[in-house]
Amino acid sequence: MSKIVITGGAGFIGSHIAESFAKDGHEIVIVDNLDPYYSVDLKRRNLDIVLKSGDATFINADVTDLERIKEIFDGTVDYVYHEAAQAGVRISVEDPFKPNRVNVLGTLNVLKASLDSNVKKVINASSSSVYGKVKYLPFDEQHPTEPVSPYGVSKLAAEHYCRIFYEVYGLPTTSLRYFTVYGPRMRPDLAISIFTRKMLVNESITVFGDGEQTRDFTYIDDVVEANKRLLDNRVTDGKVLNIGSKNQISVNDLIDNLRIITCSSSEVKYVDAQKGDAENTLSDVKLAQKLIGYEPIININKGLRKFVDWCTLDII
Numbered sequence: 001m002s003k004i005v006i007t008g009g010a011g012f013i014g015s016h017i018a019e020s021f022a023k024d025g026h027e028i029v030i031v032d033n034l035d036p037y038y039s040v041d042l043k044r045r046n047l048d049i050v051l052k053s054g055d056a057t058f059i060n061a062d063v064t065d066l067e068r069i070k071e072i073f074d075g076t077v078d079y080v081y082h083e084a085a086q087a088g089v090r091i092s093v094e095d096p097f098k099p100n101r102v103n104v105l106g107t108l109n110v111l112k113a114s115l116d117s118n119v120k121k122v123i124n125a126s127s128s129s130v131y132g133k134v135k136y137l138p139f140d141e142q143h144p145t146e147p148v149s150p151y152g153v154s155k156l157a158a159e160h161y162c163r164i165f166y167e168v169y170g171l172p173t174t175s176l177r178y179f180t181v182y183g184p185r186m187r188p189d190l191a192i193s194i195f196t197r198k199m200l201v202n203e204s205i206t207v208f209g210d211g212e213q214t215r216d217f218t219y220i221d222d223v224v225e226a227n228k229r230l231l232d233n234r235v236t237d238g239k240v241l242n243i244g245s246k247n248q249i250s251v252n253d254l255i256d257n258l259r260i261i262t263c264s265s266s267e268v269k270y271v272d273a274q275k276g277d278a279e280n281t282l283s284d285v286k287l288a289q290k291l292i293g294y295e296p297i298i299n300i301n302k303g304l305r306k307f308v309d310w311c312t313l314d315i316i
Contacts, residue, residue, distance in 0.1 A: 004026050005081070006031070009031065023053050042188070063107075064109065077114075085106070086103055090276060100154050104157045122173045124173060126175040126178065140242070159175045176243045181220055182220065183221065191254070192304070197311060199266045215248060222296040229293065229294065241285075243283070262308060
């Protein structure tokens with residue numbers, strides 16, 4: 001079994017990865033600063049779940065503090081899953097400095113600490129936001145990267161640092177470009193979470209734009225499986241891989257599906273589109289299929305039902 005550090009392990013994706021590895025018997029160290037960007041209570045609940053799942057510990061630390069990260073890694077860590085980030089496209093438009101500090105400097109710190117501690121591999125959480133302007137769909141990894149938000153720029157810069165640390169310093173790294181991940185424990189500021197919670201109590205929901213923009217929504221279980229397949233995998237060293245569902249759905253269709261599942265009569269209000277939002281996303285995952293055998297198995301209808309079931313219990 002391995003000792004695995006998961007930065008941002010109190011968050012949505014990080015806590016699911018940590019929980020799964022802990023259940024498998026690995027030694028898990030969660031590094032998270034419990035940033036109040038969204039509910040700290042939710043993050044503490046995530047932590048409780050992970051800490052009860054196996055050999056797991058929590059360290060309150062910030063990836064922007066290089067010396068602290070070096071102390072934590074201390075030459076005993078086998079693998080690092082770097083999930084810590086300042087998320088949020090819209091908030092990055094309002095404040096471009098924080099995502100740069102956390103996502104770029106923080107990643108650089110994690111890479112330097114990993115290199116100095118002889119970590120076997122760093123798996124970096126990236127985003128489909130690096131693609132930005134659509135030249136063609138679906139996005140494959142060779143699609144031009146022209147982000148349309150400071151968040152997208154910061155994640156692209158982090159990817160390049162991962163590549164450089166592999167090519168120049170020999171640190172094995174892989175970046176996973178996630179496509180709009182959803183599921184239990186997801187961030188409360190994301191569309192599926194907002195829509196579901198409002199529709200369960202028949203409150204009106206707000207859509208930015210005309211609702212015809214499309215997204216490739218990826219269920220959390222598929223994302224966790226992709227990450228686990230990278231443990232001790234050398235074929236993916238220095239590469240970036242798309243991790244998506246291979247399908248897209250418009251926001252309007254998403255709402256229609258949720259309306260059926262929740263039996264909701266919520267009114268939909270349309271307002272102006274927001275700066276930085278991508279118009280369409282759709283993943284090509286052939287490279288991940290080839291290199292790690294990745295195959296998404298939870299389609300949007302099944303995933304939404306699973307999330308609504310969880311959300312219903314969470315509200316109660």
